[in-house]
Amino acid sequence: MLEFAILGLLQESPMHGYELRKELAAKLGAFRAAISYGSLYPTLRRLQAAGWITEAAETPATAEEVPALTTRRGRVVYKITAEGKERFAQLIAQAGPETYDDTGFGVHFAFFARTDQATRLRILEGRRRKIEERREGLRDVLGRAAERLDAYTLELQRHGLDACEREVRWLEELIANERSGRAPTVPQPGTAGGRREDNSPPPPGETRTERP
Amino acid sequence: MLEFAILGLLQESPMHGYELRKELAAKLGAFRAAISYGSLYPTLRRLQAAGWITEAAETPATAEEVPALTTRRGRVVYKITAEGKERFAQLIAQAGPETYDDTGFGVHFAFFARTDQATRLRILEGRRRKIEERREGLRDVLGRAAERLDAYTLELQRHGLDACEREVRWLEELIANERSGRAPTVPQPGTAGGRREDNSPPPPGETRTERP
DNA sequence: GTGCGATGTATCGGTCCGATACATCGCGGC
DNA sequence: GCCGCGATGTATCGGACCGATACATCGCAC
Numbered sequence: 382m383l384e385f386a387i388l389g390l391l392q393e394s395p396m397h398g399y400e401l402r403k404e405l406a407a408k409l410g411a412f413r414a415a416i417s418y419g420s421l422y423p424t425l426r427r428l429q430a431a432g433w434i435t436e437a438a439e440t441p442a443t444a445e446e447v448p449a450l451t452t453r454r455g456r457v458v459y460k461i462t463a464e465g466k467e468r469f470a471q472l473i474a475q476a477g478p479e480t481y482d483d484t485g486f487g488v489h490f491a492f493f494a495r496t497d498q499a500t501r502l503r504i505l506e507g508r509r510r511k512i513e514e515r516r517e518g519l520r521d522v523l524g525r526a527a528e529r530l531d532a533y534t535l536e537l538q539r540h541g542l543d544a545c546e547r548e549v550r551w552l553e554e555l556i557a558n559e560r561s562g563r564a565p566t567v568p569q570p571g572t573a574g575g576r577r578e579d580n581s582p583p584p585p586g587e588t589r590t591e592r593p
Numbered sequence: 594m595l596e597f598a599i600l601g602l603l604q605e606s607p608m609h610g611y612e613l614r615k616e617l618a619a620k621l622g623a624f625r626a627a628i629s630y631g632s633l634y635p636t637l638r639r640l641q642a643a644g645w646i647t648e649a650a651e652t653p654a655t656a657e658e659v660p661a662l663t664t665r666r667g668r669v670v671y672k673i674t675a676e677g678k679e680r681f682a683q684l685i686a687q688a689g690p691e692t693y694d695d696t697g698f699g700v701h702f703a704f705f706a707r708t709d710q711a712t713r714l715r716i717l718e719g720r721r722r723k724i725e726e727r728r729e730g731l732r733d734v735l736g737r738a739a740e741r742l743d744a745y746t747l748e749l750q751r752h753g754l755d756a757c758e759r760e761v762r763w764l765e766e767l768i769a770n771e772r773s774g775r776a777p778t779v780p781q782p783g784t785a786g787g788r789r790e791d792n793s794p795p796p797p798g799e800t801r802t803e804r805p
Numbered sequence: 806g807t808g809c810g811a812t813g814t815a816t817c818g819g820t821c822c823g824a825t826a827c828a829t830c831g832c833g834g835c
Numbered sequence: 836g837c838c839g840c841g842a843t844g845t846a847t848c849g850g851a852c853c854g855a856t857a858c859a860t861c862g863c864a865c
Contacts, residue, residue, distance in 0.1 A: 383851080397813075397814090398814065398815095399812060399814080406730075407734055408742070408746055410727065411749050411750055411752060411756070412749075416852080416853090417853045418815075418854095419815090419816075419818095419855085420852045420853070422815060423816090424852095456814085457813095457814075482626065490749050491745070491749060493743075493745035494743040494745050494746070518622050522622060530620070532706070533706050534703050534705075534706070537621075537702050537703060540760075540763055541622060541623020542623070544623070547755075547756075610844075610846095611843060611844050611845080612844095628821080629821065629822045630822095630823095630844095630845080630846075630847090631823070631824085631849095632821045634847085636820090668844065668845085669844095691854090
């Protein structure tokens with residue numbers, strides 16, 4: 382998961398660890414709190430060892446200035462490699478059941494702009510199915526086993542059920558939108574127009590069609 | 594977390610691993626999928642080593658019947674000890690910030706019936722604060738940084754924001770209810786109480802001020 | 806000039822998950 | 836009769852990720 386997120390982010394621009402964490406928190410604010418350094422740095426090292434990313438020498442703005450007077454800074458900027466981009470595409474293509482749990486779904490969804498439509502649909506439908514199952518489970522408990530549980534537990538189930546129903550509806554909308562061929566959902570109010578030219582659009586190109 | 598959940602469940606009645614997992618899934622269906630055996634069994638061993646739980650010889654219903662004809666079953670039934678109950682009470686009393694993240698909150702909430710009112714309030718308010726912070730973060734992103742993000746990411750944020758607002762409202766209700774001194778939220782239909790005759794009922798000793 | 810909060814890299818122990826293995830029980834189909 | 840098969844049940848292993856902690860530097864206010 383972390384691997385996927387890092388590769389996705391570094392595709393937008395090179396970054397160092399701290400920045401990576403911040404960007405990720407911003408992008409996933411909804412689903413995840415913030416990744417821990419205790420997993421971030423080891424993962425970076427792993428990715429580097431695998432060749433998906435490389436250290437990009439931190440150019441001090443103008444190389445002429447500040448040559449070595451101050452002790453060399455610790456900041457390490459990472460950059461994705463060609464192999465890394467391939468790897469990312471492969472991870473998207475493979476997107477399977479592990480993509481349907483809360484975290485996995487959130488992370489993949491956050492990179493839908495780099496995901497082809499077929500995969501988007503597959504993920505959305507898989508997620509919906511999973512949530513529907515959870516919903517049925519909750520309905521079961523609330524229906525059949527209600528007497529066995531105390532009032533607080535029941536309240537928890539009710540709240541969970543509500544959240545499930547809501548998410549299913551949300552997913553339905555997204556799926557319908559996706560099928561109708563166009564971008565996400567409705568553009569929001571005010572600030573007319575705009576908001577379409579972010580860097581690097583979903584490359585529908587050679588995103589491989591292999592099966593593992 | 595798992596430790597807490599297990600001690601809480603075993604207070605309702607002795608159980609073996611499989612049962613424990615099922616009960617837990619039913620009680621937490623809303624927040625957690627289901628705990629993994631890979632953490633359940635090691636934790637059980639840890640709790641046993643610490644003396645919070647013990648193996649209770651699996652009595653075959655009526656000892657007269659089915660004595661030893663069939664090969665001895667592997668089933669291991671666990672039972673909470675007096676020290677375990679103390680430990681559980683202590684864990685509740687200590688309930689701090691780690692209790693405010695999704696999983697921690699869910700698990701603690703599921704055992705609110707065994708939690709004193711002051712602690713319930715503390716947990717609910719801590720959780721509310723945490724969600725409010727998340728909400729503000731999302732509003733920030735949606736407000737200030739909207740242009741930097743693609744439409745899918747924005748949609749994810751919107752959905753997350755909605756969920757936050759909804760949960761805050763839910764928590765407000767629960768808190769108000771809690772302050773007004775009454776049980777959870779709306780009481781559900783008849784069939785009050787029930788399931789009380791197992792060996793170890795919640796000792797009304799020092800905790801508990803509510804009536805279930 | 807000194808303290809202090811934000812920035813930044815890094816490690817360690819511990820919790821928990823996912824996959825896997827294996828054994829038994831009850832049941833229906835052939 | 837006996838055979839497979841899904842539910843029940845215990846167990847382990849490698850790996851992902853977290854939370855706490857330790858440092859070092861930078862910019863700025865006082």
